[in-house]
Amino acid sequence: MSHRVIESEWLAPEVRRLVVEAPHVVRHCGPGQFVIARATSEGERIPLTIAHADRQARTITLIIQAVGCSTRQLCALEKGSEISDIVGPLGKTTDIEHVGHAVIVGGGVGTAVIYPQATALKAKGNRVSAIIGGRSRPYVILEKELGVICDAVYPCTDDGSHGFKGFVTERLKQLIEQAEQKVEMVLCAGPVPMMRAVAELTRPMGIHTVASLNPIMVDGTGMCGGCRVQVGGQMLFACVDGPEFDAHKVDFRELADRLTTYRDQERVAKGNHPCRSGAAAEVR
Amino acid sequence: MAENGKLKPAERMKIQRQAMPARDAGVRSRCFEEVNLGLPEQIAMEEAKRCLECKDRKCVTGCPVQIDIPAFVTRVAAGDFAGAAEVLLNDNALPGISGRVCPQEKQCEVLCIRAKKGEPVAIGYLERFVADWASEHRNGHVATLASPTGFKVAIVGSGPAGLTAAGELAKKGHEVTVFEAFHKPGGVLVYGIPEFRLPKEIVRKEVESLKAIGVKIECNVVIGRTYTIDDLMKEEGFQAVFIANGAGLPVFMGIPGENLKGVYSANEYLTRVNLMKAYEANSDTPVLRAKKAVVIGGGNTAMDGVRTARRLGADPATLVYRRSRAEMPARIEEVHHAEEEGVVFQMLTLPIEILGDEKGWVRGLKCQKMQLGEPDKSGRARPVPIPGSEFEIPCDVVVEAIGTRANPLLTQTTPDLKVNEKGYLVVDADNMTSKAGVFAGGDIVRGAATVILAMGDGKRTAATMDRYLKEKAQRHEGGSGKTGGAGIPSVGRQ
Numbered sequence: 001m002s003h004r005v006i007e008s009e010w011l012a013p014e015v016r017r018l019v020v021e022a023p024h025v026v027r028h029c030g031p032g033q034f035v036i037a038r039a040t041s042e043g044e045r046i047p048l049t050i051a052h053a054d055r056q057a058r059t060i061t062l063i064i065q066a067v068g069c070s071t072r073q074l075c076a077l078e079k080g081s082e083i084s085d086i087v088g089p090l091g092k093t094t095d096i097e098h099v100g101h102a103v104i105v106g107g108g109v110g111t112a113v114i115y116p117q118a119t120a121l122k123a124k125g126n127r128v129s130a131i132i133g134g135r136s137r138p139y140v141i142l143e144k145e146l147g148v149i150c151d152a153v154y155p156c157t158d159d160g161s162h163g164f165k166g167f168v169t170e171r172l173k174q175l176i177e178q179a180e181q182k183v184e185m186v187l188c189a190g191p192v193p194m195m196r197a198v199a200e201l202t203r204p205m206g207i208h209t210v211a212s213l214n215p216i217m218v219d220g221t222g223m224c225g226g227c228r229v230q231v232g233g234q235m236l237f238a239c240v241d242g243p244e245f246d247a248h249k250v251d252f253r254e255l256a257d258r259l260t261t262y263r264d265q266e267r268v269a270k271g272n273h274p275c276r277s278g279a280a281a282e283v284r
Numbered sequence: 285m286a287e288n289g290k291l292k293p294a295e296r297m298k299i300q301r302q303a304m305p306a307r308d309a310g311v312r313s314r315c316f317e318e319v320n321l322g323l324p325e326q327i328a329m330e331e332a333k334r335c336l337e338c339k340d341r342k343c344v345t346g347c348p349v350q351i352d353i354p355a356f357v358t359r360v361a362a363g364d365f366a367g368a369a370e371v372l373l374n375d376n377a378l379p380g381i382s383g384r385v386c387p388q389e390k391q392c393e394v395l396c397i398r399a400k401k402g403e404p405v406a407i408g409y410l411e412r413f414v415a416d417w418a419s420e421h422r423n424g425h426v427a428t429l430a431s432p433t434g435f436k437v438a439i440v441g442s443g444p445a446g447l448t449a450a451g452e453l454a455k456k457g458h459e460v461t462v463f464e465a466f467h468k469p470g471g472v473l474v475y476g477i478p479e480f481r482l483p484k485e486i487v488r489k490e491v492e493s494l495k496a497i498g499v500k501i502e503c504n505v506v507i508g509r510t511y512t513i514d515d516l517m518k519e520e521g522f523q524a525v526f527i528a529n530g531a532g533l534p535v536f537m538g539i540p541g542e543n544l545k546g547v548y549s550a551n552e553y554l555t556r557v558n559l560m561k562a563y564e565a566n567s568d569t570p571v572l573r574a575k576k577a578v579v580i581g582g583g584n585t586a587m588d589g590v591r592t593a594r595r596l597g598a599d600p601a602t603l604v605y606r607r608s609r610a611e612m613p614a615r616i617e618e619v620h621h622a623e624e625e626g627v628v629f630q631m632l633t634l635p636i637e638i639l640g641d642e643k644g645w646v647r648g649l650k651c652q653k654m655q656l657g658e659p660d661k662s663g664r665a666r667p668v669p670i671p672g673s674e675f676e677i678p679c680d681v682v683v684e685a686i687g688t689r690a691n692p693l694l695t696q697t698t699p700d701l702k703v704n705e706k707g708y709l710v711v712d713a714d715n716m717t718s719k720a721g722v723f724a725g726g727d728i729v730r731g732a733a734t735v736i737l738a739m740g741d742g743k744r745t746a747a748t749m750d751r752y753l754k755e756k757a758q759r760h761e762g763g764s765g766k767t768g769g770a771g772i773p774s775v776g777r778q
Contacts, residue, residue: 024510038467044560044568045467070568085467087504218560218569221465221506222691223475224552225534230543235536240693254543257644261545262570 002082006059011141012134014066015109016075017051018083023058025050025088031096031116032212032244035060035088036220039073043084046070047217049189050089051112051142060086063112063141090220091243094210096120099184101127103175104150105168105198107190108134111142113212117187118149127151127181131171133190137162169197176205183207188247189214192259196252203248211247213238215255216262229255293336301403302331306621313594313625316479316563320384320412325365328413332361334398335405342395343407348740349382351375353392353407360410369418372411377451378444378739380419380486383412385477385584386736387615419489427497430457435753438463438522440507440694443471444735445528445726447490448742449749450499453526456750460498461522463505468559471530472735475559476551478588480595481618484558508694513701513722523756524721524749527709528742531727532691536684537580541638546572546646550581550589550685557592574598574681578649580635581605581685582612583732587619589683590627602628602677604635606654606667630677632656634669638682649677688732706731714748715741721756723749 007019025035029050036045052061066075077083094117102121104114111132121128128149133156134140140155140162147153155163156171164171168190176183188198189212202209215227220239227238230251236242305321306312312319323331335357343353352371359368372379388408396404435458439446442464454460468474470487495501505511507529516522534549536542553571556562560569577593579586582605594601603622605612608631612619623629630651637650653673656665690707702710702718708731709717709724716723725741727733 024505027511027515028509041467042561042568085504087465087467087506087510089509090506218552218555219466221509221693222533223530224555225536225549226552228536228543235538235542237533240533240691258543258545260644261572265570265572 002084003086005077005079005081005083006057008077008079008081011063012139014075015139015141016064016066016077018062018064018074018077019054019059020062020083020086021058022060022086022088025060025086026053026055026058029053029060029089030093031120032094032113033089033091034220034243035062035086035090036217037062037074037083037087038085039070039077039083041084043073044070045085045218045220046074047090047214047220048074049113049212051115053116063109065109087220090239092241094120094187094244096124098124099126099208101129101179101181101183102185102187103129103131103172103183105172105186105188105190105194106130106132106142107168107188107194108139109141110188110190110194110212111140111146113189114187115142115146115149118146121187122149129175129179129183130154131156131168131175133157133168133171133194134162135159167197168194169201172198173201176202176207186210186247187244188212192252192256195247195250196256199247199250199252209247210244211250212244213242213250213255215258291333296334296336297398299330299334301334301406302327302409304406304409309621309624309626312480313591314597316595318483319480319621322416323409323413325363328360328410329363331406332357332410335361336397338397340397342397343392343405346391346393346395348391348734348736349376349743351379351392351411356414357405357407357410360414365414365417366421368414369422372414373418376411376739377448377743378490379411380415381444381473381482381490382736382739383408383410383415384482384486385615385734386411387734389616391736419486427451427455429455429497432459433457433753433757435459435524435757436461436520436522437749437753438516438520438525440513440525440527441465441471441529441726441728442469442491442501443528443530443726443738444473445738445742445745446471446526447473447494448739449526449528449725449746450742451494451497452743452746453749454494454497454499456746458750458753459500461500461502462494463507463511464501464503465506465529466559467503469501469503475555476585476588477735478554478558478592480591481588506693508697513694513698513719517721524723524753526742526745526749527694527717527722527724527728528726528738529691529694529728531688531732532693533689534684535687535689537635537686539635539637541640541646542684544638544640544646545644546574546681547638548572548681548683550579550585550683551688553589553683554585554592557596563592563596571596572681574601574679576677576679577601577681577683578630578635578677578679579603579683579685581687582607582614583685583687584614584618584734586683586685587614587622589685591618591622591625593681593683594622594625594627598681600626600628602630602679604630604633604649604651604677606632606634607664608632608656611664632667634667635682636674639676646680646682647678649679649682651675651677688727690728690731714752715745716748716752721752723752 726738
């Protein structure tokens with residue numbers, strides 16, 4: 001069964017939002033979960049967060065950054081076109097409880113991960129603050145949508161073209177120090193260095209911090225073990241044990257390193273083949 | 285040429301076992317084309333004449349699906365290939381697959397009376413011959429189907445157990461839907477076993493013939509995530525479910541360095557190459573092409589891994605196994621083929637650490653030499669480390685093929701499925717799980733086993749499921765007095 005694209009738009013440079021038919025997926029999916037998609041019948045399997053699920057319309061929203069060729073294929077899809085394969089929902093859902101004040105931190109397309117978490121956290125009666133970052137103004141996504149759900153949204157840009165000038169971690173530090181209501185929990189998703197920095201910031205403060213990891217993956221059902229990560233010295237599989245883990249226990253250095261496995265192949269192949277993307281697994 | 289029936293035993297005894305024509309080892313160690321080329325008709329008939337048609341028929345007892353071996357072999361000897369196909373396909377729905385991947389030397393052929401004083405009849409070669417003949421000559425041949433029973437049966441997984449059960453249940457008139465997690469059906473037959481041992485075209489044809497008899501195949505559905513077993517039974521209207529989702533998660537050795545770049549589980553390595561076709565130049569899915577590869581393990585998966593590495597250019601491609609050649613569980617033919625292809629066998633060797641360079645890439649495997657000691661629980665000699673025998677094998681890719689453990693995905697969402705201490709499903713004599721109407725077979729029950737044992741489970745479980753459904757219908761009928769129509773199975777020719 002192929003999946004029709006119902007809506008397609010650029011959210012930011014190189015970042016596309018697709019709403020696609022996925023009647024199987026919407027049945028049980030929750031925040032934190034992902035799908036694996038293949039643009040064409042010959043395509044690579046690419047893990048993508050379910051940014052939103054519409055049970056009535058039986059569609060899911062995917063937010064994709066064109067980093068490799070397989071993700072470029074997905075980003076090129078216009079309304080009315082079709083995605084060959086979508087399987088899911090995969091991974092465990094986010095553990096959502098009433099904690100009081102929760103902060104969600106999204107970097108780049110990682111903001112797609114925290115969006116459904118915001119909704120779920122709010123539904124449990126939490127105060128929810130969102131800190132979202134991007135290189136410059138156009139790269140900050142979902143600000144308006146999060147604004148509808150969250151109690152506060154703090155955009156951050158590296159160049160100061162929008163919101164706070166600086167890294168999301170700096171803004172997070174400010175928020176933790178100055179918030180009227182004590183921050184009890186931090187959820188983060190984004191580039192590995194960002195998640196590591198968030199973890200290092202909150203570790204000495206003893207704030208429970210959860211990171212949504214984005215390792216290389218093939219099947220997403222536990223079969224390949226490619227997504228193995230070290231958490232508290234244990235080898236766990238992001239697809240069946242995660243993708244969310246206690247950020248204070250994750251070996252981010254190793255995760256970042258493993259994500260570079262196919263970088264050279266992609267560089268070499270770019271000249272003679274339009275699509276060789278191992279780095280594609282990084283998009284989540 | 286004498287008729288087979290007229291050949292005297294002494295004459296048959298004189299015929300030597302025929303060799304399987306194979307692609308040149310030098311050529312095939314650089315490509316993914318099938319190694320074995322199949323027996324020509326005359327050679328197959330000659331081989332079949334070696335069967336003494338003994339009364340004992342021990343070969344049949346060694347076959348997990350109880351193929352009537354002498355019946356099809358004697359038909360081959362007589363040149364009645366259509367007759368042979370009829371017999372074979374009646375007993376085994378997927379002979380083109382089992383003829384290629386069964387460990388015949390441990391099942392049927394080891395029991396062949398001729399093996400006592402020489403070489404057994406090449407039953408595996410003949411099975412493959414008949415299967416390939418049937419596939420070429422029986423196009424459009426549709427199995428006889430029982431009239432529709434009105435029962436809906438769900439099958440979880442489209443590997444050897446699932447496909448076999450699907451065929452059997454469809455022939456009995458049930459409406460069968462197979463759910464596959466990957467985007468392509470076939471399970472281990474497509475992601476695990478390489479093209480050079482089992483061409484994917486054969487699997488595709490088998491799947492097509494199942495569709496032709498009404499089996500529905502839904503890919504990209506993960507039972508346990510997309511749907512639960514309860515969804516299938518309570519909301520989707522399936523009266524019975526057969527769980528055949530395979531062994532699951534790869535086991536890693538637990539030695540230092542396993543998360544270096546260049547370390548794969550055999551599952552990942554083979555899936556990238558076989559299912560995702562990473563060996564093709566224009567594949568979208570990457571795989572590391574090792575200059576020097578080491579594959580750890582001694583089973584068929586290890587053999588598939590090391591021969592794949594060889595084909596992707598590794599020189600040397602080394603197999604590291606902690607016991608000796610004699611204890612290797614792999615099929616003998618694969619071991620021979622690997623050897624011919626230049627695979628280096630490093631036996632009695634235990635990996636103790638994967639070594640990395642400063643950039644996080646694999647640069648070698650640190651090992652320790654072993655010697656064989658007293659037999660262990662499995663009856664095989666226990667390998668014991670030799671102190672001070674550490675050494676290094678330089679390599680840039682390491683593939684671990686040391687086994688799998690149960691996938692928790694499905695049992696997590698179906699808590700009323702009883703599992704054993706290792707997480708595998710517990711079943712009764714009918715292969716029914718602790719949940720009424722839910723059956724299971726293949727690796728999710730056995731742990732990592734063989735394709736043919738999975739097929740055997742599929743076949744046997746299809747029979748018990750059929751009986752379960754019919755008994756259920758009778759109970760229903762007794763209560764409501766309803767006769768005929770949907771829901772009441774009618775027995776047709778099987």
